Amino acid sequence: MRSILLTLLLTVSVAVPLQAESHTWKSADGKSSFSGEYVSHNDKQVTIRRQDGKVFTVDFAKLHPDEKTWVTSQAAGGKADLPADPKAVFDNLCFGDNLEVVKKKLKASKAVETTLDDAFMGRTGLNGIYKTRQKIGGLHCELFFDWTANETLNEIMLQTQGQDAEAYPTQMKETWSQLVELLGAIHGKPIQAGGYPNIRQVKDDMFLPSHLWKMSNGGSALLGVSMQGGRYLVVVRFTTEKVQAAAFP
Known part of the structure; x- marks a missing residue:
């Protein structure tokens, strides 16, 4: 299931051109089908060109999964890569990975990237x-990490760059909404x-x-918002901690 997150991160909110070729599209119940060329898609719909040249859009909900x-x-370039370890939390990263393993996995990842030269990574972390x-x-x-006393991975955080208050009800909310869908697709309800x-509930240096x-590995995934230095962020936490709902503020 973790490979779904990689695929969605590679494709969400963008229309990626595929090679034009006819494809047989099945209905949601699999009992009927039609032929047409892929044109574009977003997270909820796909645009298709029929053999007669007519272009139309269909909700994924009306098509077979x-x-x-x-x-x-x-769109990801062929068959989606499966994680090397079924216990992967984000991309191919697993709780318990040591620093060198995490570095190798990040460098090979198709979901994340860095513009920092390898020579500087040892200085910055x-x-x-x-x-x-x-x-x-x-x-x-952006990705942030926390480690155990034995220097193995026990938490991964994804967080946006800090935004001003004007972006809070608009762009930040859109990011939060899409992450609700992404995490729900992986972890269910x-x-x-x-x-x-x-x-008004968001205070500096507080995760809400x-x-x-x-x-499934026994850990917890949390989605929320935070503030750092007066700027707002959307945050996802993957942690080994078994967080209880009652612990929410």
């Missing part, structure tokens, strides 16, 4: 130097779900979660 898998895997290749809701997410936090998922 295999069709969205086909579109996103083709990994926090904040990698970001998602594709924007989510118009914003990139959250054990706690709230609305987009009111900006809105959603909580239990992960």
